[in-house]
Amino acid sequence: MKISGLASIPRHVLLAILTVASLAPLIFMVLTSVKSPDEYEQNPAGLPHTVTFSNYVHALVDLPTLTWALNSLLVTVISVAISTVAGAMAAYAISFGTFRGRTPLLMGSIAAIMVPPVVLVVPMFVTMVNLKLINNLGSVILFYSCLLIPFSIFFLYNFFRTVPSELVEAAVVDGAGPLRTLWSVVMPLAKPALVTVGVVNAIWAWNELLIALVFLQDERSRTLMAGLTLLQGRYVTNQPLVLAVATLSILPVAAFYLLSQRAFVRGLTAGIGK
Amino acid sequence: MTDPALVRSSAAAPWGAAADERVRPAGARKRRRQLWSYLFVVPAVLGMGFGFVFPLVTVVRNSFYAGSFYKLSFVGFDNYRFIFGDDVFIRSLTNNFRLLLTVPFMTIVALLVAVILNDGIRGWKVYRSSIFLPYILPAAGIGLTFSVFLQFNGGLNTFLRSVGLSSIAADWLGSQTWAIWSVGGVVVWQQLGFGVVVFLAALLSLPPEVTEAARIDGASWWQLQTKIHVPQIRTAIEFFMVTEAITVLSWVFTYVYVLTLGGPGNSSSVMEFYIWKNGFAQGSVGLANAAAVVVLLIASVLIAIYLRLRARPDAGARL
Amino acid sequence: MRIRSRKAIYGLAAGVAAVSLALSGCTASSDTPVASTSPSAATQGDDPENAALTYWYWGESDAPGANDWMKARIADYQTAHPGVTINFVEQSTDTLIGAFSTTAQTKSGPDIATQWATIPVLSQAWAGAIAPISDYVPASETDNWIGTQENTDKGKIWGVPLYVIGIPLAYNKDLFTKAGIANGPTTFDELISDCGALKAAGISPVGMGNKDGYFGAWFFSNFGKQQLDDVSELKSAIVGTNNIADPKYTGFYQAMYDMKQKGCLNDDIGSVTLDQGMAKFEQGKAAMAWGTDGLVTKWSKALGADKIGVVKTPVWGTGKLASVYNTTQSSTAFITSWSQHPKAAAQFLTFLHSPENQASWYAATGIFPADTRFDQTAIQTDLAKQLWAFDSSPGAVWLENYLPPSVDGDGDLAAGQVITSGGSVADAVSTFQKAVEKWRATNTDEVKNYTAWAGQ
CATH class of the missing domain: 3.40.190.10 (Periplasmic binding protein-like II)
Structure with missing residues (x-):
């Protein structure tokens, strides 16, 4: 429907306000991160008079920011890989296999997606202590992997069931086992779905705070999010520095989003359309 | 918030037991149960057993015990009695319900934005990208930024005063009245774009014929939206509201931890924060477990609603 | 369809119940204390000259300059004791108690930790998280420390005072x-x-x-x-x-x-x-x-x-x-009960009380060391003399x-x-x-x- 010129003005105003509101805190963050603490004190809201990157140098050289980022990367990559493999196998079995408990597994997965992690974290903490995994990235990787499985199953199942069963049956007739069929027939078709699962899960793992905060107490074993909150209490009189690290933590996610935006939005809304 | 449930739930294609049965060829059900199927689900079942079932059962059981992590003694319902008599817990619970008010607000604003974008307004993709961006960013980094931005003499108020709006420059994080609403504001800031994207996708997928017919019948823009478009994406709206309700009731720890640490004077504590504080900072594990069970019960109600929505026959058709 | 999904839920419930029962068995056993390190086990292989220690330190908020001073002392100590490494980990004010309480539940973590004096320290001692310093350092040394009464209970001194401050x-x-x-x-x-x-x-x-x-x-x-x-x-x-x-x-x-x-x-x-x-x-x-x-x-x-x-x-x-007045040692360093190297930790903490270290501490922070052996001639400015007069006034307490x-x-x-x-x-x-x-x-x-x- 074509909009008449007049009516479109208030709409653009509304959208512009929302856009500014969405971006303003981020701009504030970046601008603050290039101010010196003294300048921030004098001029908290305006543009910096002198741009300094010393906060970033401080963040990267004197603080374990890079170690934390590396920890986050490891945790994210490994737990996404584990949960995607486990999820894909289960989703394949649900789609093309027959076994008792198929429907409960699917229902359970859907329900589990919504279970708040805070409910699980106290018992898991005790378990991780008993497994001697506290302060070890393994604890977070293990728990994240488990937490990401239900969504992986659910999402991949929804994709797998759109795969024509003739394709699968043809492969079986050719003598391929289920693992072969999954790997060389279904997986190549499911690439977009796998990317979506990977992206959504990776962003979740990168952003998670509560579990990382509780399981990883040793400074060097922290993830970027947990380390970041630590700085908040430690550098209270140097807020530009804290926001420099905040900017660094947000940067990879924002860059990822901007680069893969189309796939991202398509993935997020995959099921809502058709 | 950047919790996966939201991203996930809407990301997901429709699922319903009925739809499922339709897709399966009749012959498949007669096939013998296959060993490989069982082997294939083993990793997932183990993972979910370890990551969900075991802690859920433990937390329920341990909510009847008190003491430290390693020295628990059975106290019956004492933990529950205590938390429901504890002002801080009640405050936390009410705060979660206060945050629930952000859900209708977000829904209405997101709908408004989505229908405008759906009209093909110029630059709609840019608007959509900008409004959606906050949703995927880490809540910890966002919260930190806001904790600086919202200080009484911080970025926002300095700006407000400079444009002559000092009367609305409140002490966003430092007053008992405002703190929890500031948390709510940050939640809205981050979640709104998700609603816009979900609704817009649903709107874009509507068959154009209906819109066309309505327009020929002389429907006004407003009638077109309220009578034709919005009712057709009802399912998407319901899903969004349920997932957001779960978010504000049980996924807001990061915001509170980073923005206010539950203060001032416990005024912005939420149930998750109460669990964390009692369980980890103060060693009152029994109280933490009992509070966790309360969260679980509330979440279960919403999860049940969510499952019903998923299983509804039209869920497959429209969502 | 309704019926099918309800069946599914029952099935799920039954499955959950079965797994839970099995796992509850595990929980019951996992609730028993993690083998508490017996003194003999802890001291086994406790060579003061050969240890890797982790020190959770807090002090900068009280004493600007404290972090750099502590890092320099650790460097000195590692040079003098090549078999010892000390991993310095700064703690935040807002999570000082919470972080240690959490780690204490795990009976693992740092060898030396910091809490605020008296109840924050003693409550950890009561919970079994602290090895009393008086078990490892002779009275001839501890008698010189100022403020040990702040952390004394059950006849033991539980931690080491490093400085005394007042808040004027x-x-x-x-x-x-x-x-x-x-x-x-x-x-x-x-x-x-x-x-x-x-x-x-x-x-x-x-x-x-x-x-x-x-x-x-x-x-x-x-x-x-x-x-x-x-x-x-x-x-x-x-x-x-x-x-x-x-x-x-x-x-x-x-x-x-x-x-x-x-x-x-x-x-x-x-x-x-x-x-x-x-x-x-x-x-x-x-x-x-x-x-x-x-x-x-x-x-x-x-x-x-x-x-x-x-x-x-x-x-x-x-x-x-x-x-x-309100003088206190503020923060207290102590050895954790699970440390495998309490002797090494005690030796390092005693080292911090050496005359040179007291002098360098005072020079770095302007805060008085918690030691009667501190050379008061170092107090020279009028302001410092005023602070010293306050801090050493009788009956001072930090409530x-x-x-x-x-x-x-x-x-x-x-x-x-x-x-x-x-x-x-x-x-x-x-x-x-x-x-x-x-x-x-x-x-x-x-x-x-x-x-x-x-x-x-």
Whole structure:
């Protein structure tokens, strides 16, 4: 429907306000991160008079920011890989296999997606202590992997069931086992779905705070999010520095989003359309 | 918030037991149960057993015990009695319900934005990208930024005063009245774009014929939206509201931890924060477990609603 | 279809129940204590010259310069003892108690840790997380340490005092002169009237921060003691023999409320942390601030030593403690019970008390070492002499040290925030009272130990 010129003005105003509101805190963050603490004190809201990157140098050289980022990367990559493999196998079995408990597994997965992690974290903490995994990235990787499985199953199942069963049956007739069929027939078709699962899960793992905060107490074993909150209490009189690290933590996610935006939005809304 | 449930739930294609049965060829059900199927689900079942079932059962059981992590003694319902008599817990619970008010607000604003974008307004993709961006960013980094931005003499108020709006420059994080609403504001800031994207996708997928017919019948823009478009994406709206309700009731720890640490004077504590504080900072594990069970019960109600929505026959058709 | 999905739910429920039963068996066994390290096991292989230690350190907020000093001492020590490595891990103020409490539950973590003196230390000792330093260091050494009584219970000294601080009220002489005030306030009424004069002159009177609750905690220590004749009265109110809601214990919230109402406090006190608030004084933007000896020394360097005056907290109450000072060791270093190298840790902590290290500590921070062997000729400036006179005055006490950690967090810190964020005195008192009641109701073991300790 074509909009008449007049009516479109208030709409653009509304959208512009929302856009500014969405971006303003981020701009504030970046601008603050290039101010010196003294300048921030004098001029908290305006543009910096002198741009300094010393906060970033401080963040990267004197603080374990890079170690934390590396920890986050490891945790994210490994737990996404584990949960995607486990999820894909289960989703394949649900789609093309027959076994008792198929429907409960699917229902359970859907329900589990919504279970708040805070409910699980106290018992898991005790378990991780008993497994001697506290302060070890393994604890977070293990728990994240488990937490990401239900969504992986659910999402991949929804994709797998759109795969024509003739394709699968043809492969079986050719003598391929289920693992072969999954790997060389279904997986190549499911690439977009796998990317979506990977992206959504990776962003979740990168952003998670509560579990990382509780399981990883040793400074060097922290993830970027947990380390970041630590700085908040430690550098209270140097807020530009804290926001420099905040900017660094947000940067990879924002860059990822901007680069893969189309796939991202398509993935997020995959099921809502058709 | 950047919790996966939201991203996930809407990301997901429709699922319903009925739809499922339709897709399966009749012959498949007669096939013998296959060993490989069982082997294939083993990793997932183990993972979910370890990551969900075991802690859920433990937390329920341990909510009847008190003491430290390693020295628990059975106290019956004492933990529950205590938390429901504890002002801080009640405050936390009410705060979660206060945050629930952000859900209708977000829904209405997101709908408004989505229908405008759906009209093909110029630059709609840019608007959509900008409004959606906050949703995927880490809540910890966002919260930190806001904790600086919202200080009484911080970025926002300095700006407000400079444009002559000092009367609305409140002490966003430092007053008992405002703190929890500031948390709510940050939640809205981050979640709104998700609603816009979900609704817009649903709107874009509507068959154009209906819109066309309505327009020929002389429907006004407003009638077109309220009578034709919005009712057709009802399912998407319901899903969004349920997932957001779960978010504000049980996924807001990061915001509170980073923005206010539950203060001032416990005024912005939420149930998750109460669990964390009692369980980890103060060693009152029994109280933490009992509070966790309360969260679980509330979440279960919403999860049940969510499952019903998923299983509804039209869920497959429209969502 | 309905029926099918309901069946599915029953199936799921049955499955969950089965797995749960199986796993509950595991939980039951996992609830038994993690093998507590027996002394013999801990000391096995405990060679003071061959150890890797982790030290959770906190001190910079009390004593600017402390982190660099500690890192330099660790470097010195590692050079002198090539078999020993010490991993320095800085702790944040807002998570100091919480982080250690969590790690203590795991019976693993640092070899040396830091908590605030008295109850925060002793409660960890009662919970079995601390190896008493007096088991590893002879009395001939510990007798020289100042403040060991703050962490003594059951005949043992549980931690090492490294420094002593007081918290005076500092004032900016220039700003005072501008407002026509000659001297720092000595009574609460003077404080309030000085605030008025300063405000009239367009000067922000006090710069403090309470987003983290520490302005309130300091206020509790400085004013909460003023109606008391003895600390034992507070202990009785904590365990319930006396009523904590009695104005004797919590009436000081009226004083805080008055300060807030009269405009003494900075307008953003509720949204900035203590450190951020005090920074206003250092920048010359506020005329007064409470600060530790170390902070005052730092401020005197920024503002000029002749520009800064210090007074004891103005007298508000009528108890015997109203006019005594507030000296404490503040933070305490201790060896954890699970450390595999307690001897190595003790040797390092003793090393920190060497004469050279005391001298370098004082030079780095302007804070007095907690040691009678400290060479007082190093105290040279007028300001330092004034601080030393305050700190060494008899009967000094830091009241917050006597609060159990959860009462401190839920009560002390939160109640102060109630006032600074615009709440009423009654709300603050009830917040404090409920925190005490919660502690009594839920921390059974700690209550038992506290009561026994308080009765000594």
